[in-house]
Amino acid sequence: MSPIILAVFFPFAFALIVPILFKVLRRIHTGWFVLAVPILLFGYFIRFYPIDGPEDIVVQSAAWIPRLDIEFAIVLDSLSLLFALLITGMGCLVVLYSIFYLSKEREALHNFYVYLLLFMGSMLGAVLSDHMLALYTFWELTSISSFLLIAYWYQRRNSRYGALKSLLITMTGGFAMLLGMLMLRAATGTYSIRETIALADTLGEHPLFLPAMALILLGAFAKSAQFPFHIWLPDAMEAPTPISAYLHSATMVKAGIYLVARLTPIFGGHPEWSWSIVIVGLLTLLWGSFTAIRQVDLKAMLAFSTVSQLGLIMSLLGIGSMALTPDMAHGQAVLLSGAVAAALFHLVNHSIFKGCLFMVIGILDHELGTRDIRRLGGLAAVMPVSFTLAVIGAFSMAGLPPFGGFLSKEMFFTGMLDAYRTLEGWTMLLPAVAWLASVLTFVYCMILVFRVFTGPKPEELPDKPPHEAPIGMLISPSVLAAAVVLLFFAPNILSGTILEPSMRAILPQTAEAADGFHVHIAPWHGFTAEVGMTAGVVLIGAYLYRRRRWLERVRDFVPWRWTLNRLFDWTLAGMERISLKFTRFYMTGFTGHYFAYIFGFLILLAGGALIALQALRFDFSDLSPILPYEYALGGSVVASAVYMLFARSRIASIIALSAIGFLVALFFIIFRAPDLALTQFVVETISTALFLLCFVFWPKLKEEDGRLPFRVTRLLISVGVGAVMTLIGLAAIAPRPFESIARFFENSYELAGARNIVNAILVDFRGFDTMLEIVVLFMAGLGVYSLIRFGREGRKDG
Amino acid sequence: MRFTDVILQTATKVIVFIILTFALQMLFSGHHNPGGGFVGGLVTASAIILLMLAYDSRTVRDVLPVHFRRLGAFGILIAVLTGCSAMLAGSPFLDQVFSHAELPLVGEVELASAILFDIGVFFTVIGTTMTIISAISEDE
Numbered sequence: 005m006s007p008i009i010l011a012v013f014f015p016f017a018f019a020l021i022v023p024i025l026f027k028v029l030r031r032i033h034t035g036w037f038v039l040a041v042p043i044l045l046f047g048y049f050i051r052f053y054p055i056d057g058p059e060d061i062v063v064q065s066a067a068w069i070p071r072l073d074i075e076f077a078i079v080l081d082s083l084s085l086l087f088a089l090l091i092t093g094m095g096c097l098v099v100l101y102s103i104f105y106l107s108k109e110r111e112a113l114h115n116f117y118v119y120l121l122l123f124m125g126s127m128l129g130a131v132l133s134d135h136m137l138a139l140y141t142f143w144e145l146t147s148i149s150s151f152l153l154i155a156y157w158y159q160r161r162n163s164r165y166g167a168l169k170s171l172l173i174t175m176t177g178g179f180a181m182l183l184g185m186l187m188l189r190a191a192t193g194t195y196s197i198r199e200t201i202a203l204a205d206t207l208g209e210h211p212l213f214l215p216a217m218a219l220i221l222l223g224a225f226a227k228s229a230q231f232p233f234h235i236w237l238p239d240a241m242e243a244p245t246p247i248s249a250y251l252h253s254a255t256m257v258k259a260g261i262y263l264v265a266r267l268t269p270i271f272g273g274h275p276e277w278s279w280s281i282v283i284v285g286l287l288t289l290l291w292g293s294f295t296a297i298r299q300v301d302l303k304a305m306l307a308f309s310t311v312s313q314l315g316l317i318m319s320l321l322g323i324g325s326m327a328l329t330p331d332m333a334h335g336q337a338v339l340l341s342g343a344v345a346a347a348l349f350h351l352v353n354h355s356i357f358k359g360c361l362f363m364v365i366g367i368l369d370h371e372l373g374t375r376d377i378r379r380l381g382g383l384a385a386v387m388p389v390s391f392t393l394a395v396i397g398a399f400s401m402a403g404l405p406p407f408g409g410f411l412s413k414e415m416f417f418t419g420m421l422d423a424y425r426t427l428e429g430w431t432m433l434l435p436a437v438a439w440l441a442s443v444l445t446f447v448y449c450m451i452l453v454f455r456v457f458t459g460p461k462p463e464e465l466p467d468k469p470p471h472e473a474p475i476g477m478l479i480s481p482s483v484l485a486a487a488v489v490l491l492f493f494a495p496n497i498l499s500g501t502i503l504e505p506s507m508r509a510i511l512p513q514t515a516e517a518a519d520g521f522h523v524h525i526a527p528w529h530g531f532t533a534e535v536g537m538t539a540g541v542v543l544i545g546a547y548l549y550r551r552r553r554w555l556e557r558v559r560d561f562v563p564w565r566w567t568l569n570r571l572f573d574w575t576l577a578g579m580e581r582i583s584l585k586f587t588r589f590y591m592t593g594f595t596g597h598y599f600a601y602i603f604g605f606l607i608l609l610a611g612g613a614l615i616a617l618q619a620l621r622f623d624f625s626d627l628s629p630i631l632p633y634e635y636a637l638g639g640s641v642v643a644s645a646v647y648m649l650f651a652r653s654r655i656a657s658i659i660a661l662s663a664i665g666f667l668v669a670l671f672f673i674i675f676r677a678p679d680l681a682l683t684q685f686v687v688e689t690i691s692t693a694l695f696l697l698c699f700v701f702w703p704k705l706k707e708e709d710g711r712l713p714f715r716v717t718r719l720l721i722s723v724g725v726g727a728v729m730t731l732i733g734l735a736a737i738a739p740r741p742f743e744s745i746a747r748f749f750e751n752s753y754e755l756a757g758a759r760n761i762v763n764a765i766l767v768d769f770r771g772f773d774t775m776l777e778i779v780v781l782f783m784a785g786l787g788v789y790s791l792i793r794f795g796r797e798g799r800k801d802g
Numbered sequence: 803m804r805f806t807d808v809i810l811q812t813a814t815k816v817i818v819f820i821i822l823t824f825a826l827q828m829l830f831s832g833h834h835n836p837g838g839g840f841v842g843g844l845v846t847a848s849a850i851i852l853l854m855l856a857y858d859s860r861t862v863r864d865v866l867p868v869h870f871r872r873l874g875a876f877g878i879l880i881a882v883l884t885g886c887s888a889m890l891a892g893s894p895f896l897d898q899v900f901s902h903a904e905l906p907l908v909g910e911v912e913l914a915s916a917i918l919f920d921i922g923v924f925f926t927v928i929g930t931t932m933t934i935i936s937a938i939s940e941d942e
Contacts, residue, residue, distance in 0.1 A: 686845050
């Protein structure tokens with residue numbers, strides 16, 4: 005195993021010992037142990053920084069399912085490194101923060117950290133995998149861990165609802181993505197993303213190309229909460245705040261963005277790809293920022309703000325991907341590629357300032373017991389540090405200097421303006437929508453800061469008296485706030501080392517033509533249109549904030565009430581109703597019906613296979629004569645069977661059934677199968693005892709339903725089963741159409757050191773079967789146990 | 803329901819030990835002669851059932867304070883661990899090995915890892931059968 009693959013599996017392995025640590029070392033918060041994982045991984049990945057040229061890209065792989073051409077192929081290039089550092093770096097801060105956020109006495113910390121580590125490992129795997137199916141597996145694992153983390157407080161109804169919703173939406177998207185990847189594989193013959201990129205030039209003509217693109221985009225949009233799939237993200241806010249900061253703003257929701265960036269070299273030159281991303285991204289941006297204004301729950305406001313910021317990054321990637329259009333002039337392509345730099349830079353910025361904001365709101369929630377802005381106010385005096393952190397985070401999000409968000413917001417405007425200048429058509433709309441959404445973003449950022457921290461104290465006071473958070477909770481957001489400021493003054497520490505190489509990974513063709521990218525981020529370029537737009541955002545935004553009563557009237561006018569959520573709930577309820585109806589149709593609760601299904605399928609499958617495989621060949625020439633006592637045994641079996649059919653009491657038919665079993669065991673003895681005979685005897689003894697035990701619970705034998713069709717059906721099924729079984733038995737002695745494998749087992753003594761072939765087959769040759777069989781047996785036993793034990797209690801409730 | 807059948811109880815006291823001995827013999831000789839973990843487990847279970855029939859399930863539980871569900875799980879654990887130990891040696895999962903050893907008084911004896919696996923099967927079968935039987939018999 006190569007070291008990077010071990011690094012990916014390290015969180016999974018550590019997750020195994022977390023419950024033990026939690027149980028044994030109760031006095032120490034489990035988070036302190038878990039903190040080691042992201043720190044070590046961050047330290048490991050930072051050593052690769054920077055991955056500048058193609059010679060630095062690390063490629064490693066290990067076989068997984070070689071027969072299906074599935075492997076853990078790891079490619080660590082600059083784009084993957086950017087995400088790996090985000091995942092592990094944010095992971096350190098979030099785990100540190102969670103130590104103070106979650107009480108070690110009251111919370112089920114082992115669950116929390118196991119899920120968190122599961123997420124960390126699968127997210128790392130997703131951004132490092134080059135093999136599409138491995139990527140898909142890790143991608144779905146992140147959905148599952150997100151589901152578990154949202155439902156962490158599963159006693160709450162809303163948590164369960166939010167968890168299920170996020171799982172259903174992201175998994176549906178993930179499944180679409182899987183289909184798209186399989187289509188790509190059908191077109192190219194490879195699962196490797198790198199090899200597919202190499203084939204990208206000729207791929208466009210393939211008939212499966214556009215469907216594959218649409219399906220993969222669906223997966224990316226669902227994961228990154230793009231309109232109209234964004235509805236899962238606000239409900240995901242039921243998760244503990246460290247999780248909202250980590251999964252639902254910094255890392256997991258960026259997986260869709262990662263996928264779009266990663267696959268841009270394949271799809272980028274096609275207008276369908278670029279425009280669907282741009283349109284969906286801008287729509288999400290506008291809708292998210294508009295919806296965020298009306299939220300009164302701070303976390304819901306941040307959730308919609310995350311939705312809108314993800315839309316922003318998406319739309320920039322869409323603009324940037326147009327640089328790959330084949331007949332694009334060289335200068336224009338370079339101009340458009342600037343949007344990719346903006347997207348990556350904003351991605352980093354967003355993770356940092358949104359993480360900071362989430363942590364501040366977590367502090368408010370934790371210390372005051374509420375995050376409803378109607379119940380908060382005037383907190384700046386009592387919580388000065390939190391206030392400062394909130395100002396830094398929110399002003400960065402609003403795009404104000406001197407914070408990192410200002411730079412990326414300017415670059416966003418530049419990208420949209422460049423698109424307007426370069427492309428024809430209705431492209432004037434791009435900067436217009438971008439500007440409008442930025443105004444709305446500015447407004448909710450101001451609400452976030454000034455409604456909560458300034459103004460009069462509310463009449464309806466929060467549950468606890470306001471006070472500043474403990475120092476431990478302030479460390480992580482302070483680090484992030486410092487990074488926000490640092491990124492304003494020294495943005496170019498990123499540009500040369502990670503932005504340019506990552507852009508080369510996203511736009512390889514343009515990079516080749518332009519001899520690399522040169523990103524230089526500066527706060528001031530003179531009086532450009534971007535400065536004008538920012539000034540407009542601040543002026544109009546401030547005006548709208550002052551007049552927000554008017555804004556409130558507008559939002560009350562819009563027919564809200566969550567129409568998309570309604571649609572989701574309605575669809576879900578409808579599907580449940582239909583499947584319930586369908587299940588009720590055949591799950592009648594009558595054992596007789598179930599036997600009819602089982603035996604019906606037996607006749608169809610076994611009988612059908614006999615005919616389809618042309619196995620109905622009989623040959624009675626080579627048989628030994630039937631001896632008198634064999635006749636006697638056979639006659640006894642038949643007599644017992646007939647007696648069982650007509651027995652009037654149940655106990656008589658049980659005894660007749662056992663008699664058949666013992667007589668069959670005698671047959672085994674005659675035909676010299678001691679192992680079988682032995683087993684048959686014991687099984688028969690035990691099952692007779694079992695039957696007699698169950699006897700007490702059975703109802704009395706009733707007169708059968710006398711209707712003719714009912715009886716005919718039963719007759720047909722029983723005769724059919726008997727006939728099929730007889731035919732199988734007769735066909736088995738006919739000369740075989742294929743070579744017998746019995747010879748292999750005959751030298752069991754040399755192969756397995758066993759003179760008993762049956763035993764050698766059970767424990768050695770087919771040992772895996774036996775192991776699974778005993779597992780199934782035990783499961784069935786537990787099933788019987790719990791049905792009897794708890795089924796009765798359940799009936800008491802119902 | 804408690805009934806006393808002196809003849810059955812007296813006979814059971816002797817027969818149960820014969821059956822249990824036979825079960826162990828089948829378990830360990832299964833490699834070369836008819837038998838094995840599955841049959842051995844079933845025979846052991848039938849001995850316990852006989853005890854339950856002759857006395858009652860509460861008495862049997864006092865005499866044999868075994869947690870049958872745990873016994874079954876323990877059996878699966880043994881079977882899986884034998885399989886995994888083969889992997890530690892670099893062989894495929896569940897690859898069995900055997901060798902011959904010379905023991906004092908007994909003579910040459912074959913030592914096979916398959917017997918460990920069979921013991922796992924043995925415990926699982928006892929655990930499962932007894933879980934089912936006692937669940938049904940103790941149901942009020």
